[in-house]
Amino acid sequence: MKPLLKEIQHNKLLWLLAFVPALFAAQRLAHDAHTLLFLLSVLAIVPLAALLSHATESVAAKTGDAVGGLLNATLGNLTELVIALTALRAGQYVLVKASLAGAIVTNTLFMLGASLLLGGLKYHVQEYNRMSARMQAGLLFLAIVALLIPSAVSQADSVAGIAFTQQLSVGLAVLLIVAYALSMFFSLKTHPEEFTSAESGEAGHASWPMGLALATLAGVTVLVALVSEIFVESVQKAAEAFGMSPAFVGFIIVALVGGAAEMASAFAGARKNRLDLSVGIALGSASQIALFVAPVLVLVSYVIGPTPMNLQFWPGAVVMMLIAAMTASMVTNTGRSAWFVGVLLLMVYTIFAMTLYLLPPRVA
Amino acid sequence: MKPLLKEIQHNKLLWLLAFVPALFAAQRLAHDAHTLLFLLSVLAIVPLAALLSHATESVAAKTGDAVGGLLNATLGNLTELVIALTALRAGQYVLVKASLAGAIVTNTLFMLGASLLLGGLKYHVQEYNRMSARMQAGLLFLAIVALLIPSAVSQADSVAGIAFTQQLSVGLAVLLIVAYALSMFFSLKTHPEEFTSAESGEAGHASWPMGLALATLAGVTVLVALVSEIFVESVQKAAEAFGMSPAFVGFIIVALVGGAAEMASAFAGARKNRLDLSVGIALGSASQIALFVAPVLVLVSYVIGPTPMNLQFWPGAVVMMLIAAMTASMVTNTGRSAWFVGVLLLMVYTIFAMTLYLLPPRVA
Amino acid sequence: MKPLLKEIQHNKLLWLLAFVPALFAAQRLAHDAHTLLFLLSVLAIVPLAALLSHATESVAAKTGDAVGGLLNATLGNLTELVIALTALRAGQYVLVKASLAGAIVTNTLFMLGASLLLGGLKYHVQEYNRMSARMQAGLLFLAIVALLIPSAVSQADSVAGIAFTQQLSVGLAVLLIVAYALSMFFSLKTHPEEFTSAESGEAGHASWPMGLALATLAGVTVLVALVSEIFVESVQKAAEAFGMSPAFVGFIIVALVGGAAEMASAFAGARKNRLDLSVGIALGSASQIALFVAPVLVLVSYVIGPTPMNLQFWPGAVVMMLIAAMTASMVTNTGRSAWFVGVLLLMVYTIFAMTLYLLPPRVA
Secondary structure (H helix, E strand, C coil): CHHHHHHHHHCHHHHHHHHHHHHHHHHHHCCCCHHHHHHHHHHHHHHHHHHHHHHHHHHHHHHCHHHHHHHHHHHHCHHHHHHHHHHHHCCCHHHHHHHHHHHHHHHHHHHHHHHHHHHHHHCCCEECCHHHHHHHHHHHHHHHHHHHHHHHHCCCCCHHHHHHHHHHHHHHHHHHHHHHHHHHHHHHHHCHHHHHHHHHHHHHCCCCCHHHHHHHHHHHHHHHHHHHHHHHHHHHHHHHHHCCCHHHHHHHHHHHHHCHHHHHHHHHHHHCCCHHHHHHHHHHHHHHHHHHHHHHHHHHHHHHCCCCCCCCCCHHHHHHHHHHHHHHHHHCCCCEECHHHHHHHHHHHHHHHHHHHHCCCCCC | CHHHHHHHHHCHHHHHHHHHHHHHHHHHHCCCCHHHHHHHHHHHHHHHHHHHHHHHHHHHHHHCHHHHHHHHHHHHCHHHHHHHHHHHHCCCHHHHHHHHHHHHHHHHHHHHHHHHHHHHHHCCCEECCHHHHHHHHHHHHHHHHHHHHHHHHCCCCCHHHHHHHHHHHHHHHHHHHHHHHHHHHHHHHHCHHHHHHHHHHHHHCCCCCHHHHHHHHHHHHHHHHHHHHHHHHHHHHHHHHHCCCHHHHHHHHHHHHHCHHHHHHHHHHHHCCCHHHHHHHHHHHHHHHHHHHHHHHHHHHHHHCCCCCCCCCCHHHHHHHHHHHHHHHHHCCCCEECHHHHHHHHHHHHHHHHHHHHCCCCCC | CHHHHHHHHHCHHHHHHHHHHHHHHHHHHCCCCHHHHHHHHHHHHHHHHHHHHHHHHHHHHHHCHHHHHHHHHHHHCHHHHHHHHHHHHCCCHHHHHHHHHHHHHHHHHHHHHHHHHHHHHHCCCEECCHHHHHHHHHHHHHHHHHHHHHHHHCCCCCHHHHHHHHHHHHHHHHHHHHHHHHHHHHHHHHCHHHHHHHHHHHHHCCCCCHHHHHHHHHHHHHHHHHHHHHHHHHHHHHHHHHCCCHHHHHHHHHHHHHCHHHHHHHHHHHHCCCHHHHHHHHHHHHHHHHHHHHHHHHHHHHHHCCCCCCCCCCHHHHHHHHHHHHHHHHHCCCCEECHHHHHHHHHHHHHHHHHHHHCCCCCC
């Protein structure tokens, strides 16, 4: 327990843990105060996500590269996964899809853009390993192609069309998971030397003993699941209260909340001139969601969802994901960055956020 | 006045100034000879644009980098801006949008392509500063994303959809102007060293005294405005006489006329193996129109237009702008060029021009 | 005749020539056994395509660079051209277009991807001439732009829309052939030094005497035409028997059969660490089909087809071609490759193949 307490003392973010019991108390006392519950659940998820990410890194550090990489990959977006699973079980497929697309776009444009801007405000020009950035951008592009195909091909809302989209989604999900496994084999086993600088970046934190890390993982995951349930229940009603469209909530709010912990790490890396770390977290996280979280949700929907989920996204979301992937690939082409590159990415993100905020509810 | 007369003697293009009084005379005498008025106004705009660009450079050279850059940027596409404002006041929004999209595509594909071809016919291989080309291509891509979003998102022709598109357009216009201002701050103040070679290219002309330059600016702008009025009035009728579709006129004819002066400079630069200058003028001009002229027109339409103008373009125009930006980004990736690269760009332009020429009027 | 027999002894693939007489016999005896005829015709086309490509190379080697390049270019995709002409004469325009789009996508993603994977399994990292790959990728992109414009612009199924698409297609066909001729002039005459390593790769085979090569060319072309006729007749019925959609047959099966000989060369090159050869064959073949075979078919359709053919493709095919060109351009950006790059390309191809396999017949 001592390292856990030490971490809490050390990391100001973890003081927010006080909001976890506050949230559960509020839910008992004021079941219908959706806006309050929404705000409390946001404040409670952020420190839990930070703890989860710290525990995952500790386990990964102990188990060696291969298993550690696998764990990191599987658990790295655990917060997003748990939130999405909760929404999936509630049958809120529009929210699930919006939060997947939103996480991809937010990580690619906002997390990367803000990292490059924050780093660029401190250092005149920053350099990073473009090989690693390119593989992540390539993976992301592949995944976006998989996600856009169902929307590009199926115009028909007929019975045959629906069955086709469903079969296709299952096939794509399997393909994406295979591609993801092969990409880890490539970066961890056959060509680790291409990714050196990004790997070494991970070694910053002091790691916990195995038992504590595993116990934290298990306990915090349960807490995240409980908090997510309140979050998913309250988010739509709270959004109405704030005048936000459902598309904006799923795409922007859920994505920012789910990725808060990773963002803290990515921004810290950029401020220390370790841009490899920031680029790795931002693009790695985006491609993980596209290649791992999204397909797992499709497959799991057969077991826990009211009906199977497919990979057909709202056309606007497809356009945004595609633009995000193209922008990332253009920007990381050189391995050099200055503050304005970050501004460009943030501008594209702001365009998307503004569009979703203004969108009349019926359209999305 | 002496330097002005000297310039007119020196620069053969300026002999065309004789067409300015000829045009005004013709308008008095033959008000309905649309084809004649159209041809005369084209011939009159070209030398006025050349004078305008020379006067702008002279003012910019005197006022130092920051103010000069701002002036150059604001006035660089003054001809296009004045033509578009004239069409805007006449409520011809289809023509305004076609000329904006056309100017972006024409500068990116035709001006850049012809420069690379002309340079390549003289020099075996030419090199240029790819960092500067990349920033321009990145800015252009950002702007095109902003311009494609309203078309990508709003399928609805409902009342809510129209209000949404209008709000979104205003928001995008503000964002684009902010991005433009930041890009100038970046290239002039914080990272000028990345753009050195393109800057030094500007120093070719002998500059005028301040008073003359400002007087020329004011006087010629009034003349351009007067000529534009005749041009906008006559262009549609003349086009019918020549069997051209309105889309072709706005996209190709207006864009070529409005950019004639810049094209002369860009081509001259390429023939002198100063490709940085050509690439800077072509891509810089395209991104200026997308990031500055287009948003200004949206905002100004609230004041002078019969109804507010939005940024929703005809889908074909969006596709063409997007392809132009992608082509520019692909081509400028290496910083090397040979004649065939120019041919590729011109081919894409010819494809677009031919498509618009053949387009049945009703569709655009 | 001796070198021909020697080649047959040496090249195991040519033992498949036995299937040519077997096919003609089977057609006499079992006119309605579509599945058998389909399988036999596939097995017969492969060795004929290999012979054709060997004879073309021999003629090209004798006639010097310029004429040889022209011949190679014209005859390089002779198999695809003859199959497509046969389908064109039969009025099967859907099959013609599917096989064109399929050949472009298959060469770009499958042939290139499998080459990079096969090479990468043997060599840790492979390098190749990126200038040549870039020109091919640039040409391919230009051609795809030409092929997507008719679909992007014409929404109308009106009479005016149909006439417009037809005129536009003829114009585009002429432009593409001009671009193709200029690209050959560039790579063979004005800038051959940029393509050296790819050229030297061609010199592997022992070449035949001119007379034998020309006789083989003529004779084998006639055989390919006869076999293609049986293939085109049987392929649709056989596909139904195998439960394949017509889109899958045209896009995947015909493309793989037509390109079998080139694939053998490309894969062999990659295994010998001569990736320039593989990339040149794969991208060169794809751009040849887009810039030469497709436009020739449009022009020829006025003479031999029941009605003129246009270049308007099924939107799904346009998306796939565009993604293929973008993927190729992203991947060949660096001139370096490892096995995972091949996997990425093959994954995108598998996504397309799976989509087409599952597609309900009515949609395509």
